[in-house]
Every structure is written in C-alpha cells, then in structure tokens.
Amino acid sequence: MKRPRSPGSQRARPAAKTSRKRNARKGQSRERVASSVSPALASTPPSLKNHKAESDPASRGNAGRSLGGKPPRATYRLQFQKDFTFDDAAAIVPYLADLGISHVYASPIHKARPGSLHGYDVVDHAIINPELGGETGLRRFSDVLRKNGLGLILDIVPNHVGIGAENQWWQSVLEWGELSVHANAFDIDWERLGANHKLVVPFLGNRYGVALENGELALFYDPDKGSFSVSHFEQRFPLCPPSYPIILDRALAALEEIAPPPEILAISEKLRLMGEESVAERRSGFPADAELLKQELARAVSASKPLAQAIERAVALINGTVGVPESFGTLHRLLEAQSYRLAHWRVAASDINYRRFFDINDLAGLRMEEDEVFDRVHETVHGLIREGIVDGLRIDHVDGLADPESYLRRLQDAAGPLFIVVEKILEPGEDLKPWPIAGTTGYDVLNLIDGVLTDKAAGSVMEGIYRRFTGVDGSYYSLLRQAKSDVLEQGFASELEVLVSDLKRIADADRKTRDYTTVALREALREIIARFPVYRSYIGEESLSREDRSLIESTIASAQRHSALPDRSVHEFIASALLERWEAQSPGAPDVELVRRFRRRFQQLTGPVMAKGLEDTLFYRYVPLLSRNEVGGDPGQFGVKPAEFHAANAKRSREWPYSMIASATHDTKRGEDARARISALCQLPDEWAEALRLWRKIAPPHLVSVEGSEAPDANDQMLILQSLLGAWPLELLNGRRDGRALASLASRMEAYLLKALREAKSKSSWVNPDEAYEAAATRLLQRLLEPRGRFLQEFAPFARRIATLGMLTGLSRTVLKCTLPGVPDVYQGTEFWDYSLVDPDNRRPVDYKARERALQRREPAARLFENWADGRIKQHVLASILRDRAGAAALYAEGDYRPIEAAGRRKRHVLAFQRSLGKDALVVIVSRLLGELLGADELPSSRIFADLSLRLPEGRWRNVLTGEELRVEGDEYPVGELFATLPAAVLRSKSRRG
Template identity: 40%
Template sequence: MTLPRATYRLQFREGMNFERAAQIVPYVADLGISHLYASPIFTAAPGSTHGYDVADHQQLDPVLGGEEGFARLAEALREHGLGLLLDIVPNHMAVSTANPWWRDVLKYGRESRYAHHFDINLEAPRLLLPVLGEPYGEALAGGRLELRLDDGTGEPVFCYYGLSLPLAPYSVSLIPGKEGLSPQTLARVNADKELLHRIHEAQVWRLAYWRLAREALTYRRFFEISDLVGVRVEDAKVFADVHELPLRLVRDGVVDGLRIDHIDGLADPKGYLAQLRAASGVDHIWVEKILGPDEALRPDWPCAGTTGYEIASLIAGLQVDRRHRAAMTDAWTRFTGGDPDFARQVLETKRRILTVNLAGELDALVRLSHEIAMEDIATRDFGCDALRRAIVELAAALPVYRTYIDAAGAAAEDRALLAEAGSRVQQGREVEDDRVTAFILSLLLEPQTGSASRAAFVFRFQQTTGPLMAKAVEDTVFYRYNGLIALNEVGAAPDAFGLEPEAFHAAMERRAERWPRALSATATHDTKRGEDARARLAVLSEMPQEWAAAVARWHDAAEALHHDLPDADAEWLFYQALAGAWPADLQIEDENDLQGLCERLVAFMIKALREAKRRTSWTDSDEPYEAAVEAYVRAVFTPEHRELLRDIRSTIASIEPAGIVNSLAQLALKLTLPGIPDIYQGCELLDFSMVDPDNRRPVDFGLRRRLLAEARHATAAEVLQRWREGLPKMWLLDRLLGLRRSHADLFHSGDYEPVELTGDMAPHAFAYARVLDPQRILVAVPRLVLRHCETGRPSLTSGAFARTRLRLPAGRFRSLTGEVIREREAVLSDLWRSFPVAVLVSG
C-alpha cells in the first residue's frame, strides 16, 4: 500500500455516486493526486445527504451503485494508478428501521443479538424513541398513531406518519383476530385508543415527544442528534461486525487507508486504533481529531496523524494582522455591543449546553457518580445536586475536547489537564464544597480501582466532554463571537487573533518530527467557510477602521431604506459573510447569479442565527425574527437598492487582490509543509463557500478539466490576468503536485527549517525550507499585503519588497516560473515579480 502524496476528498451523494466518481478519476489522476479520499459509502439512512448516518456497515450503499458500481470505480482507480482512502464511522449509526441491527433491538429488546452493539441503557424499563412531533397523548388522540401491515413482511407494525416500528412478538397477542389480520381488524384496533395504547405500552420501546430527548434518552447519541445512536466498538464482537466490510476492502487491496470519523466519541480511542491497525495491517490511518490551540495529538496513538483541521487554523492565524487586534475587536463591540471575553463566553455556553441540551447525558453522569459515592461512608453524603454542579463545572473548565484515560489510568497529560480544570473550578467558586470536586477528580484519575461503575463514569464523562466542546464552541460561540469570522474555524481560538511567524515555525517543526504523514486540510465538508473566503476575510484584519466605517455606512443606508436588520450582531455577521462569499467573477449586472448568492446568504444567516441560540434556535425558532432577517438580506439584493450593493461590492473589490495573494500563499503552504495535502472537491479553483450544506454543492468537473489544460500552456503572467476564473490557483496546484511527485521522498521525510528574512518588510513575508540532503526546496510567501498589492490584480507593487531578502544556501535554484538563481541572497521583489509566491528547487 502506497503512502499518499496528495489526496482528493470526494463527497458522495447529492448527485455523486460510484459511476460519476469513476468518470472523474482520469481528471483527478491527471491533476497529480495519488489517492481519492471518499466520504462514507456504506448503506446510510434513507435520504441521507452525507453518509455519516450509516444504517448497514456490511453493505455498500445501493443508492451509490452497490457492489457492482464500486467494482467499476475500483477498476478505474487501478487503471489510473490511484489509491483509495475510506472514511469510516465507528462511533454511531442511524436510528432507523432501515438499520437491521437497530430494527432487531426494537423488536426483541434485551434479547436481541444486537442489544450490546449499541450504547443503550439496558437497565432502563424501555427504550425511549423521541420521534414524535407532538406529545404522545396528542398523537394518540389525534389518530396519528396506528397499526398497519408491513408491505414487505405482512407483519403488523406500529406507525406514526412514515415511521413504522416492529412489534415485540409477545405483544401481537393483544391484537384481536391475529390469526387472520386484515385492514378491517387493524382499523378496529386503531379506533380503540385504549387498546392501541396498551399495545404501545407492551413494546420494548416507547414513543415520545422529540423535546424529551435532551433529558430522558436511554442511549448515547452523537452530539445532540437523537437520530444517531452510539455504537460499542470497544466490544470485540461489535468491532468485528462494524469493520467486516472495510477490512475486506483493505485485504483485497482496494482500500489503502482509513479515516476515522469522530475518534473522540469512542470509549478508548488508543485501544481502538491498536485493534484496527492489528486487524487491518495498515499504517495509513488518520483520525478526525480536533486539536485545541495548545494541544498535541497523543504520541502513543498508532496512526498516521490527524485529518488536518489544525493546518487551516494555523494558516488563517498567520494571515491575520495581530497588530490590529484591539482595533478590530473595538470596532465589533462598538457596533454590536458584543462581549469581547471569548473565554467567558465559552465557559458560560458550556455550562448551558451541558445542563440543557445535554441534560440526559449529565443525568447519567450524576447517577453513576452518586452510586459510587454511596459505596463509601466518606462520600455518601455528597448529594446529587452537589455532584451535578461539580461535574458541570469540571466539564466546562476542561480546556480541550476530552482526556484519554483508560483502564491503565491517567497519563501525565490527562493529569495536567484535569488539575488545570480543577484549579479553575476552585477559583470560580461555583461549587461550594471543594471535597465534591475532589471526589469527581478522583473518579477520573483512578478508574482502575473500585467498582465497574468507576470505569463506566470515566468513559461516559470523556465521551460527553467532546460533544460539549463542539456544541458550545464550534456550533454556538463561533456564531456569536463575530469580530473577525475568518478566525472562527474548527480548533481555532479566535480571541488569540492571529499567530506570530515564530509560533508557526515551531508548530511545523514539531509536525515534521512527530506527525510528518498527517493530512493537511484548508477546506473540508466541516469547515465553517471555504478556504478562499477565509483567506479574503483575513484581509479585514489589516483595515479595521475602514471596515468599521463601511459597516456603519451600510447600516445608515439600509436604515434610510427602511430595511434595518433586527439586531446589530446579525448585521455585522451578514456583511462579513457577504464579503467572504462574493464570487470573484460575479458582476453586479448578473441578476440571476446575484439572486443565487442571495438565496445562499439567506440560508446561511438563518442557520448561523439558529446556531447562535440567542434570538432563535433549531429547537425554538422565532419566525418573525427570522423573517425580518430574510427580508433584510433580500432587500440588499433588490434592484432598487443597487447603490447600496454597489458600495458593498466596491469594498469587497478593494480586498480581493490581497485575498487572492493570501489564497495562493495558503495553497503553497499546504502543498509544501510537513504532511500530506488534502484537496477538497472543487478547490482547485476559488472556493468562496459558506458552512454546510453550502460547501457540498455540485462541482463542475468539466470546467476544471478545461482550465487545467489551459493552465498547463499558460505563463504565470497569463494566468494572473485570469485570476477571477481561479486560473492562478489551478496553475500553482498543478505545478506543486508535480513537484511532490518528483520529490516524494523529500516531502515525506524531509526536515523543516525556517529561513531567515532581512529587511524592512520581513514581517510581511514568511519563508522556510524542506530539506533532505542534498535536495532543498525553499518556499517564500507574502503576508499582510493589503497596502502592497496592485489595484485590481493579485500582484505585489514593484517596490514593496525591494529591500527585503532571504538567505539561500550555496548552489543553484530554479523557481516555478523558470528563473535560475545562483546568488546567496534573493530579493523578494525579484522572486515575486512574475507570481506572488515563490517555490525554489535546488539543482
């Protein structure tokens, strides 16, 4: 199995199936990619748009083409020399009767052969199914609950609209005339609400109003999604069943590597990875692990590294002007009245998410800890309320997604993290009795002692803090803390407001030493915005006063037009979202395309405001407020308000050249830094998408084939003239992928060395070398160049970097544009004369 030199992430479904994927394989291979990187392809819940709601781990999805379609895709990959990485989902499955394991549990309960496959509370009287759109009593009285005969089996099933649930075998005797069930018999039962209720009460499951899920669920779920049930892959039998098909594909040589979705959801991530490596025999395993700003992947994990979210946030930090942190924050808070204390927002939001959205998960932890406390006379007086408060405060204070304590106990990193959390709790004084906090800490730090309940508490606590962090930070605070949304990316700390070059160098030196084969991603299906939208929005950090003045001007203009937004937070967010999403080739006269952008922004704003959970939310939407927001967005795009839109477009145009330079610098970094670059579908060209589902729109591969061919026959000057088409990005990607092919060993095994820059503009440049003697590749990219770009094009002004140099080792170097350099120093203005980033190859 070959180590990838570059991957191409392909999202299946929504028009992409095995046949369509096979058709684009020649293009992906021609581009210089070594491995196709597939989203989940196993049978998913009916209507799935993403595949992470797996219904059958042991079947390739017929919707995508099934075994035959996949075989044709595999053959196409072999013919063109491409490998395949597969995204698998061991943490959870769909709560759907299309899931045969789940359906068996619904029918037989504890007696089901799959009862232990799912993370279910088998001690609960019944399995709660919070699927009703109304309280149970109303659904029953209204005739929306009924018995029907299953079309496939002819057996009676309990139905609510399109949902049909199997009946427990022993409960069928409650149906009169069971020897000859007929529609007439079932109609009589359905008319008898008391009998229908008795039949319902005889099941192993219980239908309930969806709002009950947050506090009374009887199974572990994925985040707060009740349609996804946790899977117990820590059990050897469950592991074997879940991985039977992917392991067969690995053994058959069809799959070269695996991407593990949501590794933090598993009870024992390290143990799981060891088991997977032993079973698969492959080293090419990547984990979807979100690292905090100061967090490192555990060095003893048997994997190749993360899927690379951290690269996106690191590069974004490098492209933000830290000198303007106060000015940008002040501009935002003056306009919106927003809270600039990010840490406080995170702490308060984590408390609320755990006590409200994840109340059921919290209750389970309280029950477990209380049972353990009652076993010892020293702790038996710790009441549930005190335990609840200590658990909430410790979970909220934890600075990372989770710890990784296993049966062997807590590692030094875990002890340090919990000590930090404990100290924060003590300082916060929200827990009156420090002994209760100490008790919870002792449970976490010593799982190998005492009852099995202690281990259960540790695993459940760790499986809860990850979703807590994700829901509180990524899915809530990131939609509130909107000073500069370029920084609101998975794993980032927006309050840090950028990153010093020295810190970036240090991070890359560590990566080269510890995880040289981790993936490097700047866009995924989970990122908050497209890679080029992020690069453009970073430019706003260089012009806080101008941006604040522009927003104030637009606010006044909109107010004069009687279309003011309901609140300033939404307005500040909207203008940034519009600035990031405006396509480079969209002209203000293109009415149809303008309306397409308008529709996308309406959808984004509604999602963002619901995620923020202030004025509206997914569970309690404020329809008048949302309608007012939608009306404002639409008003901005109407012909009668064209002068306002022209002003907005003019401001966007002023940051576009620097944004494109940032995009090209970002691409050069991703392709040459330690790690394996991952290209998200369509990102060969400019990507100004917003958060999902906007970033999963269909890709025009025909256009990309044509532009790849044109880029190969064009000079750097020629592609820069066509920057609105994204041609410079395609040109650079093509050349750097070729370089990775010709220098594969250097990129896989080479050292990372910072390169010294001297001169007045040194802070506006970044340079390093990849070294595997005698080969060297030097990379030099500009940063913070809003004031140094030519008007209307992504080129640097001739004199901007004329007095700034980088040192070169002895020898000859050739640039991507063909220039040969023999001097020991290179002037940056010379290196960037033809193209705004430089990659120099020795020899």
C-alpha cells in the first residue's frame, strides 16, 4: 500500500508497546453487519486438509492445502473507491463471469478516510465504507455475484489503521491517554525515554512553537457534544475533560455581572478533581463519568445565551493574537496538560513512540496479539464470512504483525477453514512458512515468470552498458546495504533508538555486558539490519525454527565480519538477545519480557527497512533494467534459467497449489506489459547500446547545470528512457505525432518522474525536495516529448521494435500465469495491454464497456494476433484458458508438473511443461526471447521454429487458444505446427493412449 506524501503524513514504521493488559470493556457501539446468520461455506474439497492438522512445522508442503470452502479458479482484483462503488462493480459481474473469473478480489471495503483511493487507511473496522455503498450496497453486490456464480475474496488490513478525526479509537486515546478503553489497541510505548507517558503526535506543518504563535492551532468548542478540541487545519485533537476548567474559568470570568451558573461551577469542580486524582481504581472510571459531564455542559450552554457567548469570548482570548507571543500562554498550558505532545512532522523520524505502517505517520499499528483487539477488528468480517458473503481473505502486510503465525491460526480458528492468502514478499531462495494459509498474493511467481522471460545470458552485457553510461560503481548488494542504512537513519531513527534502549537495558542486567555503550549497540544493530537478507524472521515466544536460527546467526556473523567497530563481541551479544541464549535463573539473566519485546520490535523493523530501502529507494537508484525492479524481485539476480523455473513450479505444485499468481497489482512498480517491453531490451543489447549512443547526441541541449553538475544525471536519464519505452502509447508507435497522446504521456511521466526522484533520495527527496533538480528533469522530459522534436523521430522505430517484443513476452506471460500451479489473478483492466506506471497511474478508471464489446466479438485468434495493438489478443488468450479452466479446475489446480524439453538448435526459445491429473493432461508451450530471430516489425511465424520439436504424449488434443484439434502419434511433434497461429499453445487432452 502506498500513499502520497504531505507534511505530517510521512511514511514510516514501528515503536512498540510493552503492556499486555486485556481490558474487558466494550468499545463504542456502531452499526455492524449482522452476524447472526451462519450458513456454512461450501464443503471442503477432499484433497484439502483442515488447517488444524498443520500445527506441526514438519508438515511444510501441506500448509498450502490448508483451506476450506471452494477455492478460487481465477480472481479479478477490483480497486474500490468513491468513484467505483459496489453498484459499479455489480454492473461488470456478467462480463467477469464471461471472462472466466470465479471470484472478485476486492480492495479493502471497511470505512476509510473520506475520499480514500485505496482503502488501506481504515478508520473503523466495524463499518462497511459508506462511500462504496455501505452494507446495503455490499449485499446488493453479493447477490449479483451469487447469481452469476462468482465468489468474493476480501482484502483486510489488520496491521494498522488511519488515524485522525475520523478514527474514534484514536480520538479516545488522544483524549484520555492510557485511561482510554482503546489504549491497548495501539502499539504505543508510553514509557519511552523522553515521552513522559505522552503520545508524540507529529502532525504539525511547523515546529510546535512556530505553529502555536502563527495561529495554526485553534481552540474549538463543539456545542452538540459539550467538548473542547484544538484544530490544526484538517486535524483535530480533543482535549481531556480534566483540563476544561482552564477554559471554563475564563468563560465564567467573562460573564461579568451575571452570577456563574451553579451547574457550570459544579461541572468545572468535578473535572478539576479528576485532574487531581491519583488513585488508579478511581481514575479508570473517568472517561465514562466525563461523558456525562460533557452532556451536562452541552445542555447548560445551549440553555444560556450569555454563557454560550462567554465561552465564545474565552475561546477567542485563549486562541491568542498573532504577533503577540505572550497571548498564546494559556493555549500552550492547555496543550501541555494533555496526554499527547503535538510536534512538527519531522520529529517523527527520531522521537515518535507509536508503531506506524512503514514511515507513514497517519497510519498507526494495531496490536493483533491482544485478544480483545483481534476480536473487535474482525467482528464484522467474521459476520460476512458466516453469512457466506465473503469466501476468503487476503491479509495485508502480514509481516507487520507481532506473531503472524499465531494471528493466522487464530483467524482460522475463528472463521475457518478458510481460503487465506497473505501479502508476503519472499526473497530468492526463501520458503514461505508452513502457516495455515493457501499461499501468498503472488509476487514470487510474478518474478519467476518475468525472470524466465528475461535473457539471463545477457546479464553481464546489460550491466556493462548501464555502468558505462551512468558511471555507477559498487556492487548491487553494497548499494542495497547503503540504501537500507540510509532509510534506517533517515526514516526509522526513532525505531532504532527504541531497540537500542531495550538492548542497553538487557546489557546492563549483566556485569559482563554492561560496558557495551549505546553507540556500539546502535552501530551493530544498524550493520545487522542493513545486511538482513530477507524481510523478517519469525521467532515466537515458544518456538525457534532451524531456518530462523540459521538466518539470525549467519546475518550477524556477516555483520560482525565486516564491522568497523573495535569490539565486535557486541554482535554476539545481540545474537544472544535475539535467540534468547540465557538460562532463566542464571546470574545476570535479563527480564524475559524485555528480551521478547526487543525481539518483537526487531522483527517488526527489519521488514519496513527492507521495503523502504529496496522497493522505495534502490529500485529508483539502480536501473540497469527497470523491469527487474519489481516488488518481490532481486535486481542483483538477472533472469531465471528454465531449469530453475521448472524446479520452482514443481515444488509449488506439491506445496502451495492454491497460492495466487499475480502479474500486476495495485502496488507493482509498473504495468505488466510495460515490464515486458523493458525486459525485451536484453534481447537487443547491441541496439540498446546504439540507442544510448544516439541519446548522447540528442540530450545535451536539454540538460542544465544544477550546483555545477549535469541535471538530470546519467542515471536518471537512463530511468527516463526505460520508463518511456515501457509506457509509450500504442497511438504513437506508428510514428504519428498525436498531440493528445503526447500530452497524456507527458502528464503521467512527469508525475512518475517526480515520485521516482524523491523515492531515490539521491538528488531530491520527500523530506528535502530539490526543486531545481526536479525542474531540470521535468524540462528534459518536456523537450523530449515536443511533437516536432528530434527525439520522437529517432525514438519511434526502436520503441516500435521493443513494443512488438514486449507484446510477445506479454502473451507468453499470460499463458504461463493461467496454467502454472496456483490461482491466476487479473488486476483490473489488465486483460488489455497494461503500460501503466507506479501508483496512482495504475489506478486510473478502466473502460469496461470496450472490454465487454471486445469479448463478445469472438474473432479468430489469427486475426486478433495480426491486430495485436488493440489488446484483444491478450484478452482472448486469457479468456480462452480461464474458460477451459472452469471445466477442468482440478487439473489446473492440482495436476502435477513435469518439464518438457524441446529438441533443436533454437530450443532455448521455447518453454514447455505438462500438467497431469489421473487421465487428464495439459501441455503448455510458449515462446521466449525472440528478438534475435525477428526483424523490425516482424511477427513470428512457424518458419522460425522449423527445427524445433517436442516429445508429447500420444493421443488427441485440443488447442485451447485456437480451438484446433490435433493427433499426436509419433515421438516428436513439430513446434512450427503448434505455433502456426500463435507463438504459444495450450493443449488439453481429449483422449490418451498409454
């Protein structure tokens, strides 16, 4: 999930809370989706095991089958927001059914901030978002889905919530601090050094004192609620009722000749006494008592016009006068009396004391490890599951949770057995934990498919081209460590200090370790986190797997080996803390809860640092081939060998057959077909190098000097060129200078370029934008896209060549996505070509009318292929396989996987495999890396595959993509015949012999 930046809503992440109280109090009542009806979900398929049987970690390989209900055949992701509601979605359900989709895969639908374009800033898990149509609209949508035979997979956000005036839990915590009934819901470290049991709230656009004296903080009285709050533009910060007497005293003084109403005096006195009370048992009831007093205050003020006017005058007086600093003293005193400390948004990097989603200040972490919090957050969604409205769940940012496995087991216990997938980024070589889920959301397979369709042999050549053009030095992994160190120090310094503080307390418990200084501990932690090779470890309170032990030990050993610290034994101490290498009763053994808190915070920090350092920094700094810079990808590894591809899929078919397969999501860095185009560069390295030499001649007049250096620099020029190739509109491929298409491309690219420059944090950043450098980069882009400029004239032929190869790669990817082990997912609109850029460009409205018309036309595949630019051939391939899948769901889902090797001189240009289940079989053949075989503007024909053959099982087969039937009788079948219409084939057995 990504969001635009603004002062006070910066991206970021963790702090953490140590208390584990379980309050029995109930939260505020809200309209809830009824949960009394509980028709059972569809019966569990015989091949799927109940999740409870997977409690033994040794049962890896069965976890992927731990799901209930009818698993999806194919999902279609819809991004709901105020301009695309449940009713809008209902209108396209018949089209999705015709496309072959079994389940709509919905973005979060709980109540989010007003106007949210993504839904990940949920403010109330109990309410279905009114902007989408509310509960009533959801039920209408559900009815349409069921009538058309479709189900619903729901994306939920348990890790965090949007905070602000719309979130009543957060407002309660601001108002009452640790006394709030919702205080245990948030990961707040009230005891952090310097916090003084106050919540640090970094939402001010200026430093606190400046904002105060500029009149940017304004006291406000709500006559309906009898409450006072302070506003800062759209933000609202409630005042704690025990501080009301400061205001009421001034209001009573403003009554002048009128006697103070006795009821107001009584209210003020009761509130004053609350502020003086120190007995915890009495204080616990203050929030409820104060609500009654606020109601009394509202009635008294509404009944007395003089009193209302007096409060108005008191509020105006307290709000001060700009230019008279001393006039803000009372307002400052009021704010100092609260359970929070207002601060400039930049303070978040070092002083924040609540866990965030990454480094976004206005997304606060929730404590799913607390029973009551879990129950409150999931009550509505559990009701939807019991009613049969929701058939499965996607868990957002599972790595943010304190204990993902315990959370998922509890979720299955409460609502399962249930189809669940998790948003989990797996690094190359990392296995998904044996959790009670169906698998991941599919980034792992996205990169596997992209990798095998990238020429691994061209890796060193492409790297050389890049480094000669840009002058970039240093290995990829050294650049990654630097990027992670940068974000750790700039965006997560606060979280790092929390870890250092916990670690120092652990060290001080033992006389043999107390000499470790905070400086040494901080540096060692920075080194370890920078070298952490995956997003996080999963060490629980009672469990430690061999994999996690090895991960911690090897990472710390590497950090220790390369450390600049004079005493490297500090790394061994940190390993002991993470792995809990102490005898509980031994002298110097630290407090167990403190050690576990440190470990939990460490595990919740490594993931955000990896995500921000890799995905949101290095992906924009290191750009030899931008298509590799994708979520879940490793730019340090160039391509995937066919043997590696087949091995990974065979393993997937055994262990995670119902894991999702994505090719584009709301979070991918660019559209799937834009990636395919950019990947095609490695098929034409010489032509790419020549294009860059030509660029060297075109660019200089459009570059400027910023602080004595060329702007934009060569690295950013490389990023611009590749991004243009990926996003180049189809309307411009024929050399036409379409002004409207150029203007649209320029607008989209400028927004992308600004985001890319700031994410890279090399020349500019969100925190410290370099407007001169950004203007230089934008100027270059504008000059390149001038309708009569030289660049368009020179660029068009190469863009057209790359676009054709990208199209061929895109078709192969579509076939693979729909036939590999797993559940294919289609991101909204991507059944046509997808040349989008990073969000929000990939969330533009989709023209479903055009897609419906195209699907209804049913033209021959050969004609669609000849006219590939309109996107209908991609839709045809997708729909053909998904429809066939509907009639052979078990074969596609659970069939085994066996590679088929082609014979012939050009065998590297073909990838083939067989899926089998009982007597049913599927053979899939796709082309790859055709650049060296095709001339400019040439489409592949059977001629270029003439020397290739495949050994296929004998029998009658039907080509799912063309409808053609064929009989296999000999050992070898010519690939040229299979590719006579399209450079891909999906053969389903009609009958088999032997």
